[in-house]
Amino acid sequence: MLSPPQAKNEESASKDDHDVASTTHQPTSHHPHLGATGLASIPEEVNEGLDETSRTHHEPIVIIAAATTAADVNDSGENSNSAGVVDVDEASNKIHRKVAQLAANSYQAASKKSHVLSNTILADLALVNIGELTIGKFLGSGSFSDVHEITNVAASGDDNEDDNEDNGNLNPRTLLTKHHERTESGTYRYAIKFLRSIIRSDMQRYAVGTVDLVLEGMFLASLNHPNIIKVRALPMGGVRSLLQKEKHDRGYFLVLDRLFNTLGEQIYKVWSPSCPEGHQMCIRKMFGMLPSRIDLKKRDEDLAVRLKVAFDLCAALKYLHSKNIIYRDLKPENLGFDVRGDIKLFDLGLVKELHPNDKDIYDNYKLSLAGTPRYMAPEVAMHEPYNLSADVYSFSMLLWEIVTLEKPMANYTYAQLKTEIFIDGDRPPLKNVFNKKMRDLISLGWSQRPKERPSIDAVYDELRNEFLRITKGNVSEIAVAHDRRRSTHVARSANGGVSLKHLMSVK
Incomplete structure (x- = not known):
């Protein structure tokens, strides 16, 4: 098991080359559950860090300021002491209630237009x-x-239900309680994600962060x-959990499947040798020798592993995309591997559901700047309308990285990226993409x-065909x-599921 990174990787360590001028949203580490998302709007003129997420999609959220006098809390003074000191x-x-209401309203507004977000029942979900x-x-x-990580989940009355473990179907709560640990490996299945204490101490960021997390x-x-x-569990009571004093220290939270390393770690710590084609291939190329049949076989085997990912x-x-959802922040730091080695997309903080009535005559949508510059489509970076094809661009840049085991535009400043990539249309060299099918696919993408x-x-079909060709079926x-599900145990709906009216009501 690889340990999650505890510091920014080397390629973003130089402020001259990569760091964003504004440091308000830089992460302290890239954990598989977190990515590098920030909530601050970044002006166009700022030299955005190539690996930092930009997000300007939030409307301003205004919440009440902390009261400074008794009158600010209650005009009648009922909640102040005799000296006029605020009832803290x-x-x-009042602040937590306002934030809870904002989160509930945001969800209700989004779900009204959505074909994805439920406005009735969520199945296969526990409340804790x-x-x-x-x-x-x-x-x-x-x-x-x-x-x-979560090391234990206390039992509840629901755990006594007659669950059928023979076929792996369990009540969602039972799944958490009885199977939070993998006994054969001693690792834990689940993790909890909640707002940092420094965020919860700032009312504005607390409000925005809570809405995002919900x-x-x-x-x-x-x-x-x-x-x-x-996601395996949400807080008992949904947004109302914010109103309970004992929960103020953590705020809203998500219980998720635990991931163990990012795609970035896999590329540069596991897959990447000194030569992406292998040591023996490098020696042969140095002396102008043709690769041997064994070299070519090993090269294809290594490529097959990466193409599967x-x-x-x-x-x-x-x-x-089949649900008209654009991801908008595809990059190695937002992709992680579970205990089985399966790749998982996480950090859905920038996803946007697109509605056909909102598109223009060119089938584009007027959306905000969002994503990470190194992987961002030119039309997004240039503040032009865009659509699902922006994800295809990002995927193609990532596919180049997976195939070549090199960081795209590794030594570029943001100014170079803007001029040479976004405006002039330059791209990373394709000479190291030895597979012609992948070379053509990346070039189009x-x-x-x-x-x-x-x-x-179409990209999916091409990758499938090439993967089957290389592995010879x-x-x-x-x-x-x-x-198909890949989990040993699968949660089944309990009592028909969880009511959204229950989760998204502040009353």
């Missing part, structure tokens, strides 16, 4: 009090959230794909013209199927 508990409760969770070691920290949890609960991280990732994007890019469905059916 009452002021705090944070006091029932034993929170273990710190795993990582992002710009807004911390992630810790919406992310609801999107994850509404989606079902083997290569998208699964790209193929699975493409399947997750295909699933999202990162086209400067969005309409020339293939759909994610010697793979199981499940390896190329993305409509």
